[in-house]
Amino acid sequence: xxxxxxxxxxxxxxxxxxxxxxxxxxxxxxxxxxxxxxxxxxxxxxxxxxxxxxxxxxxxxxxxxxxxxxxxxxxxxxxxxxxxxxxxxxxxxxxxxxxxxxxxxxxxxxxxxxxxxxxxxxxxxxxxxxxxxxxxxxxxxxxxxxxxxxxxxxxxxxxxxxxxxxxxxxxxxxxxxxxxxxxxxxxxxxxxxxxxxxxxxxxxxxxxxxxxxxxxxxxxxxxxxxxxxxxxxxxxxxxxxxxxxxxxxxxxxxxxxxxxxxxxxxxxxxxxxxxxxxxxxxxxxxxxxxxxxxxxxxxxxxxxxxxxxxxxxxxxxxxxxxxxxxxxxxxxxxxxxxxxxxxxxxxxxxxxxxxxxxxxxxxxxxxxxxxxxxxxxxxxxxxxxxxxxxxxxxxxxxxxxxxxxxxxxxxxxxxxxxxxxxxxxxxxxxxxxxxxxxxxxxxxxxxxxxxxxxxxxxxxxxxxxxxxxxxxxxxxxxxxxxxxxxxxxxxxxxxxxxxx
Amino acid sequence: xxxxxxxxxxxxxxxxxxxxxxxxxxxxxxxxxxxxxxxxxxxxxxxxxxxxxxxxxxxxxxxxxxxxxxxxxxxxxxxxxxxxxxxxxxxxxxxxxxxxxxxxxxxxxxxxxxxxxxxxxxxxxxxxxxxxxxxxxxxxxxxxxxxxxxxxxxxxxxxxxxxxxxxxxxxxxxxxxxxxxxxxxxxxxxxxxxxxxxxxxxxxxxxxxxxxxxxxxxxxxxxxxxxxxxxxxxxxxxxxxxxxxxxxxxxxxxxxxxxxxxxxxxxxxxxxxxxxxxxxxxxxxxxxxxxxxxxxxxxxxxxxxxxxxxxxxxxxxxxxxxxxxxxxx
Numbered sequence: 001x002x003x004x005x006x007x008x009x010x011x012x013x014x015x016x017x018x019x020x021x022x023x024x025x026x027x028x029x030x031x032x033x034x035x036x037x038x039x040x041x042x043x044x045x046x047x048x049x050x051x052x053x054x055x056x057x058x059x060x061x062x063x064x065x066x067x068x069x070x071x072x073x074x075x076x077x078x079x080x081x082x083x084x085x086x087x088x089x090x091x092x093x094x095x096x097x098x099x100x101x102x103x104x105x106x107x108x109x110x111x112x113x114x115x116x117x118x119x120x121x122x123x124x125x126x127x128x129x130x131x132x133x134x135x136x137x138x139x140x141x142x143x144x145x146x147x148x149x150x151x152x153x154x155x156x157x158x159x160x161x162x163x164x165x166x167x168x169x170x171x172x173x174x175x176x177x178x179x180x181x182x183x184x185x186x187x188x189x190x191x192x193x194x195x196x197x198x199x200x201x202x203x204x205x206x207x208x209x210x211x212x213x214x215x216x217x218x219x220x221x222x223x224x225x226x227x228x229x230x231x232x233x234x235x236x237x238x239x240x241x242x243x244x245x246x247x248x249x250x251x252x253x254x255x256x257x258x259x260x261x262x263x264x265x266x267x268x269x270x271x272x273x274x275x276x277x278x279x280x281x282x283x284x285x286x287x288x289x290x291x292x293x294x295x296x297x298x299x300x301x302x303x304x305x306x307x308x309x310x311x312x313x314x315x316x317x318x319x320x321x322x323x324x325x326x327x328x329x330x331x332x333x334x335x336x337x338x339x340x341x342x343x344x345x346x347x348x349x350x351x352x353x354x355x356x357x358x359x360x361x362x363x364x365x366x367x368x369x370x371x372x373x374x375x376x377x378x379x380x381x382x383x384x385x386x387x388x389x390x391x392x393x394x395x396x397x398x399x400x401x402x403x404x405x406x407x408x409x410x411x412x413x414x415x416x417x418x419x420x421x422x423x424x425x426x427x428x429x430x431x432x433x434x435x436x437x438x439x440x441x442x443x444x445x446x447x448x449x450x451x452x453x454x455x456x457x458x459x460x461x462x463x464x465x466x467x468x469x470x471x472x473x474x475x476x477x478x479x480x481x482x483x484x485x486x487x488x489x490x491x492x493x494x495x496x497x498x499x500x
Numbered sequence: 501x502x503x504x505x506x507x508x509x510x511x512x513x514x515x516x517x518x519x520x521x522x523x524x525x526x527x528x529x530x531x532x533x534x535x536x537x538x539x540x541x542x543x544x545x546x547x548x549x550x551x552x553x554x555x556x557x558x559x560x561x562x563x564x565x566x567x568x569x570x571x572x573x574x575x576x577x578x579x580x581x582x583x584x585x586x587x588x589x590x591x592x593x594x595x596x597x598x599x600x601x602x603x604x605x606x607x608x609x610x611x612x613x614x615x616x617x618x619x620x621x622x623x624x625x626x627x628x629x630x631x632x633x634x635x636x637x638x639x640x641x642x643x644x645x646x647x648x649x650x651x652x653x654x655x656x657x658x659x660x661x662x663x664x665x666x667x668x669x670x671x672x673x674x675x676x677x678x679x680x681x682x683x684x685x686x687x688x689x690x691x692x693x694x695x696x697x698x699x700x701x702x703x704x705x706x707x708x709x710x711x712x713x714x715x716x717x718x719x720x721x722x723x724x725x726x727x728x729x730x731x732x733x734x735x736x737x738x739x740x741x742x743x744x745x746x747x748x749x750x751x752x753x754x755x756x757x758x759x760x761x762x763x764x765x766x767x768x769x770x771x772x773x774x775x776x777x778x779x780x781x782x783x784x785x786x787x788x789x790x791x792x793x794x795x796x797x798x799x800x801x802x803x804x805x806x807x808x809x810x811x812x813x814x815x816x817x818x819x820x821x822x823x824x825x826x827x828x829x
Binding site: 301320321322324325326330331333338339340341342343344345349352353354360364365366368408 | 699
């Protein structure tokens with residue numbers, strides 16, 4: 001059905017795809033695997049005509065094709081469901097599906113009836129039932145994804161690319177998605193499935209192609225490999241993610257932060273937790289369970305109905321993150337590019353953004369020499385790999401960008417740091433460095449709240465774990481109770497009754 | 501993966517400063533400077549006394565009002581905002597200043613202070629609505645433009661208020677040595693603005709809001725206060741421009757400054773400041789304002805229909821934004 005041969009792609013001097021092959025048959029779910037930065041997304045963008053390959057050929061049904069843009073790829077039967085959805089939030093499912101190719105009647109007006117009928121047919125084909133005439137934003141993430149898939153199918157896609165479709169779904173929704181995929185497979189659609197969850201690969205996929213650092217590694221049947229073998233192909237060697245050893249915190253360790261009550265919405269559970277000096281407190285839970293919102297509400301950056309908390313035994317209340325900063329609480333946000341960094345600015349400007357108090361001269365002025373030495377010192381402490389403090393942030397890798405955010409807060413001598421998804425979009429090697437850095441920080445007397453969707457990370461790093469569900473904390477586990485089974489049970493059911 | 505590249509053990513030897521040719525070329529000042537040189541050389545050919553000291557000072561004097569308005573506009577645009585009310589605020593401020601002195605018999609100093617307070621107040625008004633009211637700057641300042649213009653006309657009944665003490669004219673046409681007072685004031689204001697933007701934390705925060713407001717806020721920058729401050733600065737520079745205008749016209753003119761926001765925005769974008777914010781230099785704005793002044797002056801000399809000049813200016817703004825657009829990826 002689809003053959004991509006020796007695809008090469010360079011951005012400037014950097015070669016991101018070095019002769020990659022991908023062959024997908026009709027009626028199969030084909031997994032595309034690889035670490036972050038392995039070239040999966042780039043390869044798919046080449047397939048969809050969003051970027052053009054430097055070299056290599058694409059054949060569809062044996063016929064050589066090249067797409068100058070996405071529209072041409074769609075016309076050739078390629079559909080893609082992006083990681084970030086490309087739906088218009090205030091339009092309905094039907095309007096979204098027919099966006100830019102609306103059906104019209106003889107008068108040139110919208111033929112809403114025909115569109116609704118066609119949309120209904122497609123959704124029925126998928127075995128999905130969802131409200132079609134309400135704004136997309138009122139649907140669940142899974143339902144939105146089905147709309148995306150339906151949109152691709154309404155374009156008669158014979159090749160469907162799903163880029164990390166399960167990242168934000170609950171287990172039931174994932175199961176539903178898989179049923180839809182099986183149905184599509186039965187109808188002969190060729191599906192390319194990108195996911196980081198290996199167990200899903202074994203559940204749904206037929207064959208696997210593995211990429212590593214832009215190179216083609218292997219294609220094989222799912223039945224011929226096991227988990228370890230897959231990981232080995234992906235990372236090139238058998239590695240176990242190593243976590244630094246957890247310290248033994250005595251029971252009487254002083255409490256730095258006590259949150260007695262925190263409620264996001266009137267209907268949400270009331271969260272309460274405390275943070276001890278030098279510990280890493282994990283915030284676990286499914287996406288949308290209120291972990292980030294709770295942390296933001298603590299700093300006054302998210303609406304809440306109820307909040308009382310103590311910092312070092314004293315009642316505090318923050319109206320905006322700047323107040324938290326003064327009190328010694330720093331936030332390292334989830335999406336570095338949107339919330340954490342100013343990517344068009346230099347490393348120095350990014351590190352010193354909230355630090356000017358430190359190198360003040362004559363009350364108002366910035367001591368430029370001191371700013372430079374402080375920046376260089378902070379960069380050295382966290383090991384930012386760059387030419388110098390004047391490098392722009394968008395020239396750095398994800399891992400190095402994250403280190404810049406850490407350096408910013410380190411420069412500020414913070415007491416409490418909130419890491420939101422500290423290793424998202426960072427490769428395995430840099431992850432270990434970030435983990436090590438976090439432990440170093442706690443040894444220096446810092447306390448850390450770590451919000452993470454990756455269970456191994458939560459288990460490997462946290463001294464205690466607060467599990468979130470439906471907008472608040474439902475349980476806190478510590479010590480030997482920190483197991484993936486317990487945490488998953490709490491996050492999905494809220495209680496432990498069904499635990500094995 | 502070895503851990504010894506992190507904390508403690510160092511990665512010494514970051515280059516302290518790497519100024520190279522590429523960075524110089526990427527500076528936002530390059531294009532405006534090239535424009536200024538090209539236009540100046542052309543003018544030099546067209547008129548032999550263009551480069552004479554008296555003509556240069558004359559051009560600078562003509563530029564001064566727009567140049568000062570453009571200082572406040574630079575602060576606003578650096579945060580990604582816009583202030584359409586500068587011309588109307590200037591006119592209102594000048595009208596009140598003259599009204600206080602002429603109609604109410606106040607001493608000149610009180611009149612000047614009153615005018616400045618009006619500008620300051622309207623700036624605060626804009627700032628509060630934009631920062632705390634979370635309303636789009638373009639609409640807020642458009643509304644303020646209407647309000648200020650209308651209030652000025654009501655206060656004066658639509659007629660200029662004249663009869664000011666003669667010393668007021670010092671601000672408009674006076675000289676210190678050979679140099680016109682408005683030019684000195686303009687350079688002084690640019691100097692202060694440069695210090696604010698380049699040498700204080702406040703300045704860095706202004707840039708950071710334009711670069712990424714969410715990141716700035718979550719890092720602990722008091723974004724609302726900074727926004728209040730920049731619209732206040734813009735109101736204040738409008739009022740300072742009004743002092744010069746009042747001194748030059750020797751009257752409070754409620755109808756003055758129509759369309760001045762266009763010139764101020766033109767000076768800022770021609771000076772290489774990104775209209776999306778986060779990137780630009782205050783001296784770029786000075787170059788932009790001078791460039792615009794020379795163009796105005798030149799178009800007059802060549803005898804181009806003044807109405808056509810506005811059309812040309814509009815296209816120059818579009819051109820400047822078009823050139824600057826590639827800077828953001």
